[in-house]
Amino acid sequence: MKLVVRVKLLPTPVQALVLEATLRACNRAATYAARVAFEEKVFSRNALQKLVYTDVKATFGLSAQPTVRAVKKTDDAYTTLRANLKAGNLGKAGSKRWVKATGSPVEFRPDAAQPFDDRCLSWQYDSRTVSIWTLDGRLKGLRYTGQVDQLKVLAEHRRGESDLIRCKGKWYLLATCDVPDPEVYEPVDFLGVDRGIVNLATTSDGTNHQGRRLTGYRRHHARKRAELQARGTRSATRRLARRTKKEHRHATQVNHQIAKEIVSAAQRTGRGIAVEELDGIRDRVRPRRSQRDTFSSWPFHQLGQHLEYKACRAGVPFIAVDPAYTSQRCPRCGHTERANRSDRDHFLCRRCGLAGPADHVAGVNVRNRARSYGVSPARAKPRAWGRVLVNAPVPGPD
Template identity: 75%
Template sequence: MKLVVQVKLLPTPEQASALGATLRACNRAASHASRVAFEKRITSRNELQKDVYADLKARFGLSAQPAVRAVKKVVDAYATLRANLRAGNLGNPGSRRYVKATGEPLSFRPDAAQPFDDRCLSWQFDARTVSIWTLGGRMKGVRFACSPDQLKALVQYRRGESDLVHRDGKWFLIAICEVPEQPRYEPVDWIGVDRGIVNLATTSDGTNHQGRRLGRYRRWQARKRAELQAKGTRSAKRRAKRRARREARHATHINHRISKEIVAVAQRTGRGIAVEDLGGIRDRVRLRRDQRATLSSWPFHQLGAHLAYKARRAGVPFLEVDAAYTSQMCPRCGHTGRTNRPDRDHFCCRRCGLAGPADVVAGVNVRNRARSAWVLVTAPVPALA
């Protein structure tokens, strides 16, 4: 399986200047190649490379391999655009978003990420440095910082190209690691996980990972952002820029911690993990204005993605099941109704009297559906007569 490892570069001012000039040149070259591809309706990488290769080297100062990488970046960007159009992510043909996306060539920001393969970039893991191609030639001895686990993954499993990223005045390298998967075992049972806003994750075992602290943190961050925006001074803008993405990093850390704990329990007990399929929930739900920001910032998809890849890496079976009425259905008698859940926190079946925390009951229903779904997934296919 593929894992992404991000390391922070620690260039000197001279090295940072060279990296910035290189990144801007690569993106200008990619924008030029994009215009050619758009005007000539070229989708083939080989055809586009024949048309623009010499021009990229002569006009933008790229050497052979960076020019090839720029062409590939353009072709990949158009492939992604076509996939989004087919999936309907940009609206129907004729809509404003669709026309805007298809009516002009793709352009690349001056500091957009640029891929470098092993011919343009090499790693010196013992010295914790990289050697990277720039417009001024090969630049050696650029230091990087990472955790011991990240360094171990890079040494053992790094494959393919790495992306040079400039973000908030900092430099990063993002590398792809091909990490081997553990063989998936046959689960003895399942852990149902109910994801929510107040309680980020509640398992069928009764373990509750509350989201109140994250909610308070988000509200505090929102107040600080409003104060800095209202002040509007240069100092306030600098502080707001430094605080950017801090809230997202905090939420990501919490999701990593929760998913790691759930996967560890499942692996230790020989069980699988089941979650609700919440795809499209933001489109299905209509909320009051004061609730929209809370739903929009709810990181349920990221938590599910963390659970999925950590389970896959550990060999733990993972399933997504139907989410319909999991919080309103009684797991004992099957009675389903809104009245079974009189408020957000409590469940009480109107038919058999089963009562308990609503999120735990939902987790139990997810677990029960996983049991049935796994039987269907693993059932042998009958042979044709």
């Protein structure tokens, strides 16, 4: 499993100036390489490196390895751009957004993250210092700090590049760590998780993680954003960007807390986790105009990602099931009908009379669908667990 550990650098004022000059020079070099690649239509890494290597070293004062990393950074940027164009993330060909993305070369911000490999950056874990290449030579004894558990992961599993970034005047290193996956146990049952807007997550045990506080928080920020957008000043634009990032951090923290509780409950009881496969739901569902903002800001995908990686890290089996009819199917008699769910909060089976909270019933259906794939309470034979899509039964005539 790939994890990213962020440690905070503690440079002196002189060291900070050297780091800033180095970061800006590397980004100017990458921007220059991107412009040459765009003008010459050369996007192969090796061909681009032959084209700009000498000029970058002479013009921007970089040594050999930082020059290679700057070219690689440019190549990665154009690879990402091509992937987004192919996936349609930048609109259709010829659209305004598509033309803007393809009509000019890629540019890098002066303080954009810069990758450093082991030739340019070395770690001294015992003394908690790093030695990093700069324009003024090797900067040794640069102290860093971080959380105890993160520092332990860093010392034991760090592999590959580390990114130097500057955020709000503070310096950080993002280190990639290759942590071995723990052995996944064979579950005795599954914990079904239904994701929603009003209730962010509801488990088959009946545990409900409400999203009302997050919804209210988002509405508050939406009003503030509308006020700032109406002003249209440069100061309002800066405040708008800060407010957007703050809202995103808050939603991420809420998803982390929910995912941690669900994974802990599954691990404690020896069960696996089953969720609905909701990828592409925004393309399939057309909400009302009044619901579009809420639906587009629904953080279900991030919650699913947090559940998956936390389950993988804890050795908890994780599967995704087909979401079809999970909110309309009766878990007791199997009767499936839209009328079973009279409103958003309540479920009432028209055949057997089973009633209960709609999200809880959906969570039970997710659990039952996972059972049909791989395990029953009596235990099934071991199998390889992963992200498996379990097809839903198509409701037939009753």
